[in-house]
Amino acid sequence: MFGTIVRKEILGHILSFRFVVTLALLLVVVPVTTFVLTNDTLRRVSDASLRRAELETYMRTYAHFNRIGGVLQAAMPPIPFHALVRGLSAEVNLAEFDNDPLPVMFPLVDLVFVVTILMSLAALIFAYDSVSGEKEDGTLKLMLANDLPRPVVILAKIAGGGVSLLVPFLMSLTVGLLVVLVHPGVGWGGTDWAALGLVALGAVLYVMLFYALGVFLSARHHASSASIMTSLLVWVLAVLVVPNLSPYVASFLAPTPSRIQIEREAQRLGDTERDDLGRKLQTEAMRPLLVRYPVLAENLSESDQKRLVERDPAVREAFEARRKAVSEAWDEANRIQSEKIVAIMGAAAKKEEAQTGLSRTISMISPLATFTYLATDLSSTGMRNEAYFGRLRGVWDRAFGDYSRRKLAELQARDPATDWWNTAVDMSDRPRFEYREEPIGGRVQAALPEFLLLLGYGLVFFALAYVSFLRYDVR
Amino acid sequence: MWRTVARKEVLANLLSYRFYVVILLAAVLVGTSLFVMARDYKARLADYDLVKPGPGEPIAVNPPNPLSIFAKGLDEAMARSFEAGPTGIAVRAGQKSGNSIFAFFPTPDLLYIVRVVLSLVALLFGFDQINREKEDGTLRLVLANPVPRGAVLLGKWLGNFVSLAVPFLIVTALGVAVLALDPAIGFPPGGIVRLVLILALTLLYIAFFLSLGLLVSALTRRASSSLVILLFAWVLLVFVLPNLGTLVARQAVDVPSVRALSEKRQQIWTREVLLRIRGEGDWPSHVKAISAENDALEADYRVKFDRLVRLARSINRVSPTAGFVYAATEIAGTGLGEESALKKEVIRYKNGLLDRTLASPDPGVADHPAFRYAYRPLDRVLAEGALFDAGWLAAAAVLLFALSYLAFVRYDVR
Numbered sequence: 080m081f082g083t084i085v086r087k088e089i090l091g092h093i094l095s096f097r098f099v100v101t102l103a104l105l106l107v108v109v110p111v112t113t114f115v116l117t118n119d120t121l122r123r124v125s126d127a128s129l130r131r132a133e134l135e136t137y138m139r140t141y142a143h144f145n146r147i148g149g150v151l152q153a154a155m156p157p158i159p160f161h162a163l164v165r166g167l168s169a170e171v172n173l174a175e176f177d178n179d180p181l182p183v184m185f186p187l188v189d190l191v192f193v194v195t196i197l198m199s200l201a202a203l204i205f206a207y208d209s210v211s212g213e214k215e216d217g218t219l220k221l222m223l224a225n226d227l228p229r230p231v232v233i234l235a236k237i238a239g240g241g242v243s244l245l246v247p248f249l250m251s252l253t254v255g256l257l258v259v260l261v262h263p264g265v266g267w268g269g270t271d272w273a274a275l276g277l278v279a280l281g282a283v284l285y286v287m288l289f290y291a292l293g294v295f296l297s298a299r300h301h302a303s304s305a306s307i308m309t310s311l312l313v314w315v316l317a318v319l320v321v322p323n324l325s326p327y328v329a330s331f332l333a334p335t336p337s338r339i340q341i342e343r344e345a346q347r348l349g350d351t352e353r354d355d356l357g358r359k360l361q362t363e364a365m366r367p368l369l370v371r372y373p374v375l376a377e378n379l380s381e382s383d384q385k386r387l388v389e390r391d392p393a394v395r396e397a398f399e400a401r402r403k404a405v406s407e408a409w410d411e412a413n414r415i416q417s418e419k420i421v422a423i424m425g426a427a428a429k430k431e432e433a434q435t436g437l438s439r440t441i442s443m444i445s446p447l448a449t450f451t452y453l454a455t456d457l458s459s460t461g462m463r464n465e466a467y468f469g470r471l472r473g474v475w476d477r478a479f480g481d482y483s484r485r486k487l488a489e490l491q492a493r494d495p496a497t498d499w500w501n502t503a504v505d506m507s508d509r510p511r512f513e514y515r516e517e518p519i520g521g522r523v524q525a526a527l528p529e530f531l532l533l534l535g536y537g538l539v540f541f542a543l544a545y546v547s548f549l550r551y552d553v554r
Numbered sequence: 555m556w557r558t559v560a561r562k563e564v565l566a567n568l569l570s571y572r573f574y575v576v577i578l579l580a581a582v583l584v585g586t587s588l589f590v591m592a593r594d595y596k597a598r599l600a601d602y603d604l605v606k607p608g609p610g611e612p613i614a615v616n617p618p619n620p621l622s623i624f625a626k627g628l629d630e631a632m633a634r635s636f637e638a639g640p641t642g643i644a645v646r647a648g649q650k651s652g653n654s655i656f657a658f659f660p661t662p663d664l665l666y667i668v669r670v671v672l673s674l675v676a677l678l679f680g681f682d683q684i685n686r687e688k689e690d691g692t693l694r695l696v697l698a699n700p701v702p703r704g705a706v707l708l709g710k711w712l713g714n715f716v717s718l719a720v721p722f723l724i725v726t727a728l729g730v731a732v733l734a735l736d737p738a739i740g741f742p743p744g745g746i747v748r749l750v751l752i753l754a755l756t757l758l759y760i761a762f763f764l765s766l767g768l769l770v771s772a773l774t775r776r777a778s779s780s781l782v783i784l785l786f787a788w789v790l791l792v793f794v795l796p797n798l799g800t801l802v803a804r805q806a807v808d809v810p811s812v813r814a815l816s817e818k819r820q821q822i823w824t825r826e827v828l829l830r831i832r833g834e835g836d837w838p839s840h841v842k843a844i845s846a847e848n849d850a851l852e853a854d855y856r857v858k859f860d861r862l863v864r865l866a867r868s869i870n871r872v873s874p875t876a877g878f879v880y881a882a883t884e885i886a887g888t889g890l891g892e893e894s895a896l897k898k899e900v901i902r903y904k905n906g907l908l909d910r911t912l913a914s915p916d917p918g919v920a921d922h923p924a925f926r927y928a929y930r931p932l933d934r935v936l937a938e939g940a941l942f943d944a945g946w947l948a949a950a951a952v953l954l955f956a957l958s959y960l961a962f963v964r965y966d967v968r
Contacts (some may be wrong), residue, residue: 431652
């Protein structure tokens with residue numbers, strides 16, 4: 080019996096106008112989007128390799144230790160998944176003078192958009208009259224006049240509708256993947272396919288939950304015109320409003336100090352305040368020395384100083400002691416101030432992290448945000464990847480720091496007279512930053528809560544649809 | 555005659571479920587959006603007060619624009635602090651950068667609410683105007699009287715437009731009045747004129763979608779099919795076309811990536827400093843070289859980026875949504891054109907500063923003039939594209955209405 084109704088639902092949908100429109104739209108939007116994004120990814124790949132080559136050429140002439148840190152910065156290469164999911168890859172880059180404002184004006188269209196906006200809307204369009212429409216037509220009465228349990232009817236309706244909704248989506252996705260496949264330059268590997276499979280699974284859960292929501296709302300109304308209004312209202316709120324408001328609500332609940340203020344404060348601590356403290360510590364350290372070595376209090380010219388130091392070992396000892404005291408005082412000042420800087424930066428970072436976490440939690444009320452995080456984290460294009468990239472960069476920074484110290488010591492041992500810090504040297508043996516995507520295991524683990532949440536939403540809406548249908552007055 | 559039809563439409567709307575759902579939604583969203591964005595504006599204003607340069611400090615900061623409460627656009631980028639130095643411009647961004655959730659979802663300003671929600675609402679008002687009356691059989695009755703079809707259509711359009719526009723304007727006006735009472739938010743003298751223009755543009759935008767709804771309604775026999783068509787058309791017009799257009803334009807115009815530019819700037823600076831330490835040339839000549847190369851990079855980027863923006867704009871105009879966004883942000887002073895003009899000013903400021911520093915015998919004492927950015931006057935904004943976008947929106951609305959007239963004249967009411 081269940082099979083018959085599923086079959087009827089599928090056939091009913093396939094023959095409907097909305098199915099044809101959905102299929103046509105998906106078959107146009109998904110391949111076009113994938114095609115454009117694939118080309119964009121290829122452009123980024125060539126840009127990245129060009130930059131790499133330019134850097135190598137540059138380093139052959141200008142490599143030195145003092146300022147090269149600014150030139151040698153870890154950069155995230157294009158990720159193969161960018162052909163489908165853009166995530167946080169848009170180069171808005173407010174920290175640079177030449178930022179790219181276009182993505183701010185017009186957010187990008189990608190697979191996540193297709194699933195979250197297009198498919199959820201399609202799900203509601205497919206589902207809004209599944210109960211109320213049949214009631215209006217009078218077929219629901221007829222159906223239930225037969226020996227049919229209501230649970231079977233509602234289950235079969237959701238299953239049949241879901242299947243007829245997912246088929247066009249999966250078809251268009253397949254066409255889109257063909258576009259990616261004919262461009263080997265994108266560099267899709269096994270991990271990407273596994274991640275894609277999981278993203279597709281998330282998409283199925285997402286679409287099904289909206290379908291169940293649509294059926295639930297349909298079973299709450301007696302006219303399909305009313306059920307579509309409510310469905311659209313709920314859709315607008317859940318999909319277009321809640322996620323967008325969430326970071327603002329979070330910044331209201333968990334404010335963070337202004338970054339500009341923190342940066343300014345850090346600059347002050349490391350600059351003027353450090354100088355004041357250094358001078359103070361130096362004066363304090365000098366006080367006993369001046370008593371012990373009266374020669375230090377004399378106002379000697381540099382040449383006199385040199386002469387005295389060479390002639391008298393006692394004077395040499397005095398000047399040695401002064402050099403040591405001064406250097407210790409400034410080291411101490413630097414240490415104290417950098418501890419302060421680390422403390423305020425750390426406190427601000429903690430607050431920012433708390434706010435981000437809160438925004439994320441609030442936004443996950445919306446299935447759109449939940450799926451967005453799931454898809455971007457699985458495809459290495461989201462927040463998780465940014466954190467992962469930050470860790471990789473840290474590892475590389477340390478490796479380069481070790482390399483610099485070792486190399487500098489070697490060079491200084493060979494030729495102590497040269498200022499190696501500011502001399503061009505051969506750095507061709509330096510460690511290079513290599514980005515490797517995070518293994519899939521960690522990503523899956525991170526996406527698990529989102530999976531469960533989507534499943535939970537689906538089950539809740541399903542249960543609501545079930546209960547509403549059991550109590551539905553079919554007359 | 556059309557007045558009677560319009561009156562009937564307004565009254566019918568007032569009694570309908572749809573009207574309450576939609577008006578409630580619009581009111582809540584407009585209110586929330588204004589509240590949230592006003593808070594955001596005030597937070598950025600507090601940031602500005604912190605970084606506001608003291609006398610003589612070579613920092614160019616443009617205060618946040620109060621109209622960004624309605625159309626945020628690029629105001630975040632425009633209110634950054636640009637610290638001009640001999641080796642370039644150091645940029646400090648606001649506090650948003652700490653929370654990446656902001657980057658995931660578009661800003662919920664009034665512009666967004668109108669662009670996405672109000673357009674959908676307008677479609678929901680228009681989608682069943684003709685075919686539903688046909689289904690109900692009332693269309694036959696109406697046309698059995700001596701009523702010209704044009705009058706029926708015009709009456710329907712006006713009645714629905716009024717029932718949509720009036721509540722929206724009331725809610726927005728209330729919101730603006732509350733904002734105006736807030737002493738922390740001071741609208742500039744021309745601000746109200748700009749706001750009125752943005753609201754007028756909003757009405758045009760609603761008119762476009764209402765006409766589109768009417769057209770599809772007059773082309774279909776069943777309300778359910780017109781709804782399906784319209785919802786998908788809406789997704790295409792509001793989301794897909796403008797956003798895809800930008801990407802398509804990117805395929806045609808090769809703009810250097812932001813990353814490549816920032817790497818180049820670092821390389822130039824490091825190279826010149828190293829050369830100076832090696833003793834090749836004096837410091838002012840190196841400073842000039844750094845500045846000149848950075849400006850050349852910037853100029854090259856600007857030329858290419860402007861070409862990209864022009865192309866993207868032309869492609870995006872296929873969708874009136876893009877035209878609406880361009881025009882509204884430009885009028886608010888938060889659009890692409892304004893951002894570009896501001897950056898040009900910042901570069902001019904930096905170069906003037908550099909010239910003075912190099913000319914002054916004692917570089918430490920050079921007193922720098924304060925940076926002040928004057929927004930482009932409204933007539934220039936209108937002439938540079940906003941008027942075209944508005945005209946195009948109006949023309950599209952009229953065209954769609956004319957088409958729906960044609961379709962309705964030929965409509966079989968049986």
